[in-house]
Amino acid sequence: MPAHLRRQRGMAIASLCAMTEQTRLDPAAANLWHPIAARDDIRPGVAEHSLLLDERISYGIDAAGTASVWRSAGASPLPCLERYGYLWTSLGDPPADIFAIPEYAEADRRRFNAASVGVHVSAPRAVENFLDMSHFPYVHTGILGDETHTEVKEYDVETSEARDEILATRCRFFQPRSSTAADHGMEVDYIYRVPHPYCAVLYKSSVVDAARQDVIGIFVQPMTQERIRAHMMICVLDDRSTDATIKQFQQVVFGQDKPILENQFPKRLPLDPKAESPVRADKVSIAYRRWLVRKGITYGVIPAAAA
Amino acid sequence: MVLYDYALSANCYKVRLLLGMLDIPHATHFVEIFPSHENRAAWFRKINPLAQLPVLDDEGFVLRDSHAILTYLAARHDASQSWYPRDNPRLLGEIIQWLAFAYTLGATAGAARLHDSLFVPTDIEAARTGAHRLLRVLDEHLWFAEQSGHSWLCPAPLPTIADLACFPPIILSEEGGISRQEYPAVRRWCDRVKRVPGFVVMPGVFPAGPAADF
Amino acid sequence: MWYPIAASDDLPFRHVYHAKLLDQELAVWRADDGFVNIWQNRCLHRGVRLSIGINDGQELKCQYHGWRYANRTAGCTYIPAHPDKAPARTITNRIFPCVERYGLIWSALETPVGEPAGGLALSEKPLVLRGITVRAPAAAVSAALQNLDAAATIFVQPVDSESCVIRGLVSPVADTTQRMEALRHYNDLLAALRDSVEQAAA
Secondary structure (H helix, E strand, O other): OOHHHHOOOOOOOOOOOOOOOOOOOOHHHHOOOEEEEEHHHOOOOOOEEEEEOOEEEEEEEOOOOOEEEEEOOOOOEEOEEEEOOEEEEOOOOOOOOOOOOHHHHOOOOEEEEEEEEEEOOOHHHHHHHHOOOOOHHHHOEOOOEOOOOOOOOOOEEEEEOOOOEEEEEEEEEEEOOOOOOOOOOEEEEEEEEEEEOOEEEEEEEOOOOOOOEEEEEEEEEEEEOOEEEEEEEEEEOOOOOOHHHHHHHHHHHHHHHHHHHOOEOOOOEEOOOOOOOOOHHHHHHHHHHHHHHHHOOOOOEEOOOOO | OEEEEOOOOHHHHHHHHHHHHOOOOOEEEEOOOOOOOHHHOHHHHHHOOOOOOOEEEEOOEEEEOHHHHHHHHHHHHOOOOOOOOOOOHHHHHHHHHHHHHHHHHHHHHHHHHHHHHHOOOOOHHHHHHHHHHHHHHHHHHHHHHHHOOOOOOOOOOOOOHHHHHHHHHHHOHHHHOOOOOOOHHHHHHHHHHHOOOOOOOOOOOOOOOOOOOO | OOEEEEEHHHOOOOOEEEEEEOOEEEEEEEOOOOOEEEEEOOOOOOOEOHHHOEEOOOEEEOOOOOOEEEOOOOEEEEOOOOOOOOOOOOOEOOEOOOEEEOOEEEEOOOOOOOOOOOOOOOOOOOEEOOOEEEOOOHHHHHHHHHOOOOOOEEEEEEEEOOEEEEEEEEOOOOOHHHHHHHHHHHHHHHHHHHHHHHHHHO
16 A cells, blocks of 8 residues: 555645736646656756746756756746655646655665656656556567456546545556566556656555565656656665666666557547547546546646537 | 667667577677766776777677677678678678668667657757658668569668668657658568568567568 | 549558548558558557557557457457457447559548549559659649649649648550669659759748
């Protein structure tokens, strides 16, 4: 059970009230924290540049190790937070903090950014792909699935107003090689969590310690509505593989998803339930699309048709 | 034999393809280019001062550059002598011609892919325009090759290292925003390369369907 | 209206051809029984292009989740995530009309009237020229073709507002060498036209 559920901590709900100065930008998206870089990728004393919600931004770390973010045009400062090895910023009024991942504080975990990869697709499409198991036998053949075990068994989905997140539990899938620590095929238990419109976290049974879980996150930086930089957070238990081996595994898996994402149309996620044909295995993605509607997200999606 | 390799490298993939098709046993020494740039570390610069992958170490014989490695492996390990037919000067000339073409594919389509995927700076418009210019030339070449009853870049009954040098940057072109929809002959050639026995995929490449005789 | 979208030779064994007509992307594939399928290039599940899918001779399999669609009917026959359930009949791809004639594959976005190249006296088995993509609107290319002095029947396939494909037919040539010469001759002629139209459009 992910630790954050046991904590009796209220989660700040993203403020959807006052419009920011960027009134043309979807306020639901603007008022969130967004990941923009892995801290380790930032060269001290060098200003780096990127794109967030169509806005040019710059960021850097000074000699004292303090990070800052600002709009590239005009250099006005932007809020800046460091969490889970990433720099996060916001173009609006973000919540007091980012969603919690208590496992990240556990000292015996391997914690790093596997890669920050550009993809020609919208953030919600990338999140939905991360939540999907049915593609494992076809896209991640021999690793996360194989064609002898394609059935997706019934699982549970909860959309929690109180925690402001979606949780899919009781997910399980046969995996020939579920992680760098695994050396044989096995059925793996998964929990999927969506604590942010453009971020998802998965918890999968650890090979090293059956009582604990490997935690892998996809934190998507929406550069434009149809282009992203996906940051992949690794927070796993593995006492034998090098960092490079673990990163390679994740890079291979994500590299396999890339051509699928880049061949999906429309690039923005259609929120109209009649636009595409989900099946029972897509229960969590159905909940995700409904959740985006309720949150009023319009960036990176095709809104549902007016009634 | 040791291949210094990185899973997402198109140039390393050229060598992995031939190693698979020639079924050459080898070990892999993984070098992480992204995000840590391990290729720039002092230990690797001793092996390749240009800090690039792939590098082949065949029992102490060290060779850099994917095309040089393809040539060496084909000359040394290909019993059929079809991948690099040393006794056919015209074919050799044509192979080298297409290896040069493969370099320009790397400088255009390859650069676009690195820019879009891994944010390596480049003039992205020039890279994409350059890639389309090359693909246009290749599509016409392959169409006429098909009309003459040929299936590969060079007019030989079997593929050569020219096909392996050009395939990775082309099959990964969409990652740089370069669609192959306008190049039907190139798309058919890609299917044929995928069906060569010993073909291996890499992240970003799908295997072909059930084997067919083209 | 009927437009040529591919040559018959563009559909070799177990290939999936990626076509585009008037902004509509199409997945075109020939089954082992010879039937040519022209479908909207989008898996109904989550919108992945069917042109990157697998033609196994009887069905087209989507690369994402392995959904399979039948030759001729375009109906989904198998959803691997639920292997024991028959897919709903409503999961059927949008089919576009198809006629294979004069060595070309013809299609239309709505119900076409008449026959492909209706009214033209054409050899049933002409020599099919290489299809040449021009990055200019079809109207500009058609206008330029008016001035072309060639014994060829030329069709212009509008791909989208900015590009088209020139597809030409000439009389069949029996001799192999002369056939190649004819193909090269017309290719060079049309490529030159393409280059001048593209320069003018730039």
